[in-house]
Amino acid sequence: xxxxxxxxxxxxxxxxxxxxxxxxxxxxxxxxxxxxxxxxxxxxxxxxxxxxxxxxxxxxxxxxxxxxxxxxxxxxxxxxxxxxxxxxxxxxxxxxxxxxxxxxxxxxxxxxxxxxxxxxxxxxxxxxxxxxxxxxxxxxxxxxxxxxxxxxxxxxxxxxxxxxxxxxxxxxxxxxxxxxxxxxxxxxxxxxxxxxxxxxxxxxxxxxxxxxxxxxxxxxxxxxxxxxxxxxxxxxxxxxxxxxxxxxxxxxxxxxxxxxxxxxxxxxxxxxxxxxxxxxxxxxxxxxxxxxxxxxxxxxxxxxxxxxxxxxxxxxxxxxxxxxxxxxxxxxxxxxxxxxxxxxxxxxxxxxxxxxxxxxxxxxxxxxxxxxxxxxxxxxxxxxxxxxxxxxxxxxx
Amino acid sequence: xxxxxxxxxxxxxxxxxxxxxxxxxxxxxxxxxxxxxxxxxxxxxxxxxxxxxxxxxxxxxxxxxxxxxxxxxxxxxxxxxxxxxxxxxxxxxxxxxxxxxxxxxxxxxxxxxxxxxxxxxxxxxxxxxxxxxxxxxxxxxxxxxxxxxxxxxxxxxxxxxxxxxxxxxxxxxxx
Numbered sequence: 001x002x003x004x005x006x007x008x009x010x011x012x013x014x015x016x017x018x019x020x021x022x023x024x025x026x027x028x029x030x031x032x033x034x035x036x037x038x039x040x041x042x043x044x045x046x047x048x049x050x051x052x053x054x055x056x057x058x059x060x061x062x063x064x065x066x067x068x069x070x071x072x073x074x075x076x077x078x079x080x081x082x083x084x085x086x087x088x089x090x091x092x093x094x095x096x097x098x099x100x101x102x103x104x105x106x107x108x109x110x111x112x113x114x115x116x117x118x119x120x121x122x123x124x125x126x127x128x129x130x131x132x133x134x135x136x137x138x139x140x141x142x143x144x145x146x147x148x149x150x151x152x153x154x155x156x157x158x159x160x161x162x163x164x165x166x167x168x169x170x171x172x173x174x175x176x177x178x179x180x181x182x183x184x185x186x187x188x189x190x191x192x193x194x195x196x197x198x199x200x201x202x203x204x205x206x207x208x209x210x211x212x213x214x215x216x217x218x219x220x221x222x223x224x225x226x227x228x229x230x231x232x233x234x235x236x237x238x239x240x241x242x243x244x245x246x247x248x249x250x251x252x253x254x255x256x257x258x259x260x261x262x263x264x265x266x267x268x269x270x271x272x273x274x275x276x277x278x279x280x281x282x283x284x285x286x287x288x289x290x291x292x293x294x295x296x297x298x299x300x301x302x303x304x305x306x307x308x309x310x311x312x313x314x315x316x317x318x319x320x321x322x323x324x325x326x327x328x329x330x331x332x333x334x335x336x337x338x339x340x341x342x343x344x345x346x347x348x349x350x351x352x353x354x355x356x357x358x359x360x361x362x363x364x365x366x367x368x369x370x371x372x373x374x375x376x377x378x379x380x381x382x383x384x385x386x387x388x389x390x391x392x393x394x395x396x397x
Numbered sequence: 398x399x400x401x402x403x404x405x406x407x408x409x410x411x412x413x414x415x416x417x418x419x420x421x422x423x424x425x426x427x428x429x430x431x432x433x434x435x436x437x438x439x440x441x442x443x444x445x446x447x448x449x450x451x452x453x454x455x456x457x458x459x460x461x462x463x464x465x466x467x468x469x470x471x472x473x474x475x476x477x478x479x480x481x482x483x484x485x486x487x488x489x490x491x492x493x494x495x496x497x498x499x500x501x502x503x504x505x506x507x508x509x510x511x512x513x514x515x516x517x518x519x520x521x522x523x524x525x526x527x528x529x530x531x532x533x534x535x536x537x538x539x540x541x542x543x544x545x546x547x548x549x550x551x552x553x554x555x556x557x558x559x560x561x562x563x564x565x566x567x568x569x570x571x572x
Contacts, residue, residue: 016399020407026420027407035406043399065427126412129501138433139443140465141525143557145499145508153493154512154525161491161538186405206494206507206533219407250471254512254523255463258491360399367400 007274011105012231012238013098013395015044016356018221021188021344024122025218029064030076033118036220036349037078040114044224045234051224052110053083057097057117059090059347059384062131063124077116090135091292091384092246093117094221094351095391099244101225102393111230116222119346128216135386149213151387153205155258156295160207162259163310165298167207170313171198172322173294174211177335180328181342183368186353188217188344195319198294214292214339219346221353239362242377243277243394245270253386264303264383264390271379272305275394280305284394285375286361287332288354290383291339300381301334303390333371336361351382355393362397438466441480443554449546453518455481461519483517485544486565490514490523492540494533509533513542513562529561541565 017039019025019032027035033056041047056077061067070086077084087093087100094117101115121128132148159165172195181190193211201210231238245267250256268280277283289300298312306312316322326334337343337357340350358378360366375397382391414420435443438454442465445452453462454477456470462481463470470477492511498504509531512523528536529545542562552558 017402018405020405020409022407022409024410024412024415025407026410032407039402039405043401065425125415127501129497130499133499138431139435139439140556142499143555144510144525144527146525147495147497147499147501149497149501150493150495150510153495154491154510157493157538158491158512186407203494204497206496208493252463252465252467252471254525255521257521258512363399365399365401 007106008108009106010228011102011241012226012228013223013241013359014226014231014234014238015040015224016222016359017043018186018349018353018356019219020186021217021219021346021349023188023215023217029073029118029120032120032218032220033073033076033116036222037114037116040222040224046112046224048078051078051082051112051114053104053113054079055097055101055104055113055115056084056086057088057093057115057348057352058086059088059093059119060131060135062134063119063121063128065123073118078114089385089389089391091290091347092351092382092389092391093348093384094353095355095380095382095393096246097348097352098223098225098355098393099246099391102241102244105225105227111227113225114222115225116220117348117352118220119349120218121216121346122218149205149208151253152293153208155387156207156293158258159295159299165310165313167199168195169316170295170298171195171212172316172319173291173297174198174341175319176322176326177291177339177341180336180369181338184338184343187338187342189215190338190342208293212294214341214345217344217346219344219349221349221356223352223355223359237363237397239359240396241393242396243271243275245392247390248385249388251386251388253388258387260309261299261303261383261390263388264300264381265305267390267392268304271392271394275396277394281307281332284332284377284379285373286336286358286371286378287334288337288339288357288378288380289334290351290354290381291335291341292345294341296383297335297339300383304379304381304392306332328369329372333373336366336369336371351391354380354382358395362395438468442466446556446558447552447554449549451483451485451515453481453483455479461522462517464515464518464522464524481517483515485515487513487515487542489536489538489540489542491538492528492536507533509536511536511562526559527561528563530563543569
């Protein structure tokens with residue numbers, strides 16, 4: 001395991017930016033990347049000239065239909081004539097992108113690195129689901145007619161069945177996140193809904209119903225990372241990346257028990273150890289676990305050890321309970337942004353949005369979304385590939 | 398979004414605008430065909446399906462019987478040691494009822510799918526398949542099931558040589 005003492009340099013986030021998240025945007029992926037990147041640079045008070053290297057994050061090439069996506073996006077991402085690389089770990093990409101940017105700086109190679117995550121799912125028309133089916137094994141899974149929602153539904157059923165968690169409890173997460181998103185200016189699906197609305201919504205792949213699920217989206221988000229000495233010159237309010245972790249489980253996903261994402265736990269342990277966190281529920285003030293489906297917030301909060309296995313929703317019976325426990329003024333604010341369920345899910349950009357949110361929350365800049373506990377430590381997490389990767393960042397002010 | 402930021406970019410358009418040509422768009426589709434080599438382990442697995450049998454590989458170091466088979470054990474990171482037939486009966490580990498097809502199109506009749514731990518495979522080692530001859534509301538985790546094979550002349554060495562799994566009948570024994 002990593003020895004935190006061997007990390008060469010401390011790294012801070014000094015700026016963040018993002019575009020609107022929408023089902024379809026007229027702008028191309030390059031244009032969206034440019035807008036998010038430019039905003040992050042402006043917030044950091046620098047220009048591209050100050051940037052030493054660029055890290056791109058974007059999920060399956062099949063969405064854009066250009067199988068060289070990193071290079072396709074390069075110019076809009078500010079990668080022209082500088083060290084540039086793309087990372088891709090499915091849905092985990094959004095948090096993995098700033099992790100990759102972190103090691104660029106922590107290694108001592110670079111002082112200022114721009115990290116941008118982009119997704120344009122609408123290019124795959126009429127629905128990106130067909131592109132998603134190409135992630136499955138061509139001999140084992142695709143001949144059965146699989147779609148992406150299958151694997152979530154199987155995982156959700158396993159989670160509910162092992163722990164005796166009810167759909168009514170899980171639906172409260174959709175209620176919370178979509179309501180939180182009402183305060184997010186970029187949000188695609190903000191809404192005031194009830195548990196009953198979720199339970200009455202169209203069944204897609206049981207137990208997943210329409211309001212349990214996040215939408216396909218277009219969008220981009222970016223952060224600027226700086227070494228300690230540069231960060232202190234650039235801002236009085238740097239937000240430090242004190243822990244990073246990632247871990248992948250086997251791709252043979254039918255060969256593991258889906259009730260618990262142990263790979264998320266391993267990633268979290270790596271990040272917590274680096275950040276010196278011993279008691280996550282006590283030491284973490286605000287969390288953005290990955291919530292492409294409502295049950296995933298519970299699944300991942302447990303993987304992040306913010307609750308014991310199967311107990312994230314133990315005391316949650318209705319909407320009041322979820323806000324009391326995990327609302328912005330609750331015991332532990334979770335997904336104050338509105339999450340993927342409310343803000344939208346442009347795959348890689350969605351994870352990066354969570355990193356941006358923790359940055360803004362820790363700086364006290366989140367406006368109407370600001371959590372009430374004067375947060376000092378936050379965690380953002382993403383998840384993906386074939387239900388097998390966890391990517392975790394711990395941030396502090 | 399930070400409260401320091403006043404303007405955020407992006408211009409939404411609807412599906413209707415696209416389909417009516419109100420938003421300029423360039424249309425194309427990739428033409429890419431594949432012939433995947435089945436490989437050593439999967440090749441045998443598929444050939445055995447054609448024979449009406451399910452085969453895995455055993456790793457003698459960790460003792461696991463792996464289905465689908467592979468020539469290496471990802472735990473021990475060494476070659477697996479021998480072929481091992483497993484039964485065509487098993488237990489439902491998790492299941493779901495899909496009203497969506499591969500392109501997210503609505504299905505008239507839902508498909509019931511499950512991860513099934515086959516008898517003879519190691520605990521937690523499951524395969525994905527469909528369930529049939531059962532009402533969706535009757536399926537449960539822990540349900541015992543048995544493969545329903547296509548007729549031998551219809552089999553082609555594919556996972557679909559098993560048409561689906563059906564509930565094990567009362568008194569019917571799994572292996």
